[in-house]
Amino acid sequence: MEKYVTANVATNLYWLGRYLERVAMTLREIAETYDKVIDVDKDAGVKLYRKYDIELSYTNAYDFLNEAIFGDHSANLLTILTNARENAIICRHLLDSEAFGEIIALHALFKDTDNNHLEVDYKCMDHAQSLIGEIWNARSHREHQELSDSFFRIGKIVEEADHRIRHNEDDPVIQSIIQEIDTITERLVHDHKPEQKPMECKADLLNELNSKIDKIIIDRD
Amino acid sequence: MPMLEKSTELQKKFWEIFDKQDRSKIDEFKVFMDKFAVNFNLYKDGNFIEQSLPFDVIPRIISKNEFATIEKGLQQRVHALNLFLEDLYTDAKIVKDGIVPQEFVEQASGYLKEFVGFSPSKKIRAHINGIDLVKDSADDQWVILEDNLRVPSGSSYPLSIRDTYRKIYPEFFETLKIEPIKQYPKFIADAMEYVNTGGLNVLLTPGRFNSAYYEHSYLAEKSGALLVRPHELTVVDKKVYFKNYNGKLIQVGAIYRRLDDEFIDPNFFNPESLIGVPGLVESYLAGNVALMNAIGNGVADDKGIYYFVPKMIKYYLGEDPILKNAPTYLPYFEKDRKYVFDNIEKLVIKDVAEAGGYGVLFGHEMTEIQIEDLKTIITANPRRFIAQELIEFYDEQCYLDKELKDRKADFRAYVVAGEDVKVWHCGLTRYALEEGNYLVNSSQGGGFKDTWVMEL
Numbered sequence: 001m002e003k004y005v006t007a008n009v010a011t012n013l014y015w016l017g018r019y020l021e022r023v024a025m026t027l028r029e030i031a032e033t034y035d036k037v038i039d040v041d042k043d044a045g046v047k048l049y050r051k052y053d054i055e056l057s058y059t060n061a062y063d064f065l066n067e068a069i070f071g072d073h074s075a076n077l078l079t080i081l082t083n084a085r086e087n088a089i090i091c092r093h094l095l096d097s098e099a100f101g102e103i104i105a106l107h108a109l110f111k112d113t114d115n116n117h118l119e120v121d122y123k124c125m126d127h128a129q130s131l132i133g134e135i136w137n138a139r140s141h142r143e144h145q146e147l148s149d150s151f152f153r154i155g156k157i158v159e160e161a162d163h164r165i166r167h168n169e170d171d172p173v174i175q176s177i178i179q180e181i182d183t184i185t186e187r188l189v190h191d192h193k194p195e196q197k198p199m200e201c202k203a204d205l206l207n208e209l210n211s212k213i214d215k216i217i218i219d220r221d
Numbered sequence: 222m223p224m225l226e227k228s229t230e231l232q233k234k235f236w237e238i239f240d241k242q243d244r245s246k247i248d249e250f251k252v253f254m255d256k257f258a259v260n261f262n263l264y265k266d267g268n269f270i271e272q273s274l275p276f277d278v279i280p281r282i283i284s285k286n287e288f289a290t291i292e293k294g295l296q297q298r299v300h301a302l303n304l305f306l307e308d309l310y311t312d313a314k315i316v317k318d319g320i321v322p323q324e325f326v327e328q329a330s331g332y333l334k335e336f337v338g339f340s341p342s343k344k345i346r347a348h349i350n351g352i353d354l355v356k357d358s359a360d361d362q363w364v365i366l367e368d369n370l371r372v373p374s375g376s377s378y379p380l381s382i383r384d385t386y387r388k389i390y391p392e393f394f395e396t397l398k399i400e401p402i403k404q405y406p407k408f409i410a411d412a413m414e415y416v417n418t419g420g421l422n423v424l425l426t427p428g429r430f431n432s433a434y435y436e437h438s439y440l441a442e443k444s445g446a447l448l449v450r451p452h453e454l455t456v457v458d459k460k461v462y463f464k465n466y467n468g469k470l471i472q473v474g475a476i477y478r479r480l481d482d483e484f485i486d487p488n489f490f491n492p493e494s495l496i497g498v499p500g501l502v503e504s505y506l507a508g509n510v511a512l513m514n515a516i517g518n519g520v521a522d523d524k525g526i527y528y529f530v531p532k533m534i535k536y537y538l539g540e541d542p543i544l545k546n547a548p549t550y551l552p553y554f555e556k557d558r559k560y561v562f563d564n565i566e567k568l569v570i571k572d573v574a575e576a577g578g579y580g581v582l583f584g585h586e587m588t589e590i591q592i593e594d595l596k597t598i599i600t601a602n603p604r605r606f607i608a609q610e611l612i613e614f615y616d617e618q619c620y621l622d623k624e625l626k627d628r629k630a631d632f633r634a635y636v637v638a639g640e641d642v643k644v645w646h647c648g649l650t651r652y653a654l655e656e657g658n659y660l661v662n663s664s665q666g667g668g669f670k671d672t673w674v675m676e677l
Binding site: 003004005006007008009010086089090092093094097100101104105108151188189216217218 | 429434448450467
């Protein structure tokens with residue numbers, strides 16, 4: 001296992017994992033909601049985005065896709081992917097080259113669609129989902145799990161935990177994710193001892209997640 | 222006028238295979254370069270632009286025999302240049318013996334007298350070198366145009382594209398005897414290990430917005446050096462440390478730095494540099510860290526000092542140069558100045574302070590008024606310029622816009638000095654985008670092609 005990764009690069013790997021997982025989860029939700037918007041509940045998209053404090057408006061199912069992905073709001077997927085691409089470029093020397101290539105391709109897919117004013121459709125969504133699958137897959141194909149993988153992985157699961165906490169703090173999966181975070185933390189921080197603090201609200205859980213990351217990545221600046 | 226080298230058996234073999242290939246696959250090279258962000262970044266009008274270098278699929282082919290001579294010549298040259306640098310910054314015998322004028326050295330912008338008396342680890346100063354050559358059509362000889370002994374770039378492009386070439390057109394590599402090239406990062410790693418003063422090997426990049434960030438990242442990964450930005454290093458008690466993610470400091474023993482002298486340490490050089498490591502020079506001077514390449518090398522790749530390299534080879538090694546310089550005149554010497562003024566229309570005039578194809582004037586393209594102005598400037602500051610005979614170097618065939626076109630091409634060879642001086646059996650062949658243009662630099666819009674060292 002490699003021993004050295006700067007705090008800066010570790011942070012980039014961590015956020016790369018978070019952004020990719022955010023895109024993957026958002027795409028899954030959009031795909032499910034798109035299906036409802038067609039003929040079950042035209043306002044399903046409005047309801048979904050209210051959870052993110054975003055007022056989304058659209059005229060039909062295709063318009064929902066475009067507004068959800070490229071709309072002028074904080075969950076714009078192209079913006080999130082641009083951030084992911086930046087993180088990937090900075091830490092590319094530690095990424096599997098195929099995974100890196102797929103991240104660039106994923107960003108290009110959305111950027112080209114946006115630049116060319118093409119309507120995003122289910123094929124584009126499927127393609128994006130499969131690229132994300134390949135990115136995570138390329139990581140797991142590595143023979144040895146390296147230090148850099150841990151930061152990438154922890155970003156992914158923190159994002160998942162964050163998402164679940166915000167949407168349903170009683171979700172039983174949250175505790176198992178936190179246990180996995182603790183396992184990775186023990187590997188990265190030799191004298192780490194998981195603390196059992198009472199969690200009374202969403203804010204407690206989210207603060208606990210952030211404090212775990214602060215224990216792992218120590219930026220001396 | 223385009224000028225192609227006489228076709229050889231090796232080239233015939235290449236074309237036999239090329240003619241059978243599916244040419245639509247050529248587009249896959251660009252797809253690869255985009256997908257893996259094989260970029261050479263530029264700032265234009267204040268905007269940061271990520272772009273891939275233009276690539277041509279027809280490789281430059283050099284026979285193994287011919288390359289053997291180039292290799293010996295480059296080893297000899299880099300050996301002599303290292304001896305020159307070490308001598309110049311310690312005893313300066315070459316100056317005392319009148320081979321290189323004192324004034325010439327002192328006026329070289331890369332000469333840093335603050336470093337006189339300091340000898341770096343293993344007395345090696347020019348570790349990673351990019352030597353630019355062209356093949357003269359007049360006599361079929363390779364000619365050295367320029368030595369780059371500070372921070373030469375470009376090696377990652379042929380390395381990356383060769384991998385792709387093997388995937389897209391494997392038949393060339395199955396059929397032809399082409400020298401493998403993957404060992405180059407190992408040359409760097411070996412040289413770093415050799416000069417390492419005790420600690421980690423790191424590659425220091427100015428950061429993600431540097432034009433060659435792709436290369437920094439690629440070479441770090443392949444050589445095993447840790448890629449670091451300046452703020453990821455710190456200096457404590459004249460020792461350089463890598464700041465690990467967990468807050469621990471780990472000592473650094475060798476730095477392959479990819480930023481220029483003037484930016485490397487704001488405490489020593491430019492205080493406004495935001496991309497340097499404060500205290501690095503002090504650590505270097507204390508012998509606590511090796512820098513690749515050494516500080517102060519700019520004096521040896523000064524275009525004016527280039528004139529003296531054949532003399533250095535004779536002086537230090539007692540040998541005749543295997544590779545010749547382009548015929549060069551120094552207006553600093555009165556006799557040369559007269560020749561330059563009398564023949565300026567057929568010469569190339571270079572400003573020694575410029576690089577990357579900037580500050581190059583072709584006499585045959587200048588008006589009478591421009592020539593008179595230039596003569597006035599040269600008279601006022603003769604040390605600032607050199608003049609060279611225009612070398613009609615060969616064109617290379619390039620497959621551009623789906624047809625074969627001839628373009629001027631040079632060749633940057635990479636030479637790594639560690640325990641031995643090693644020449645990479647590849648290099649960066651750069652071609653001009655327009656017909657008849659002699660400027661092939663990437664910063665001038667030039668493209669690149671792979672270089673195959675081959676035998677029958």
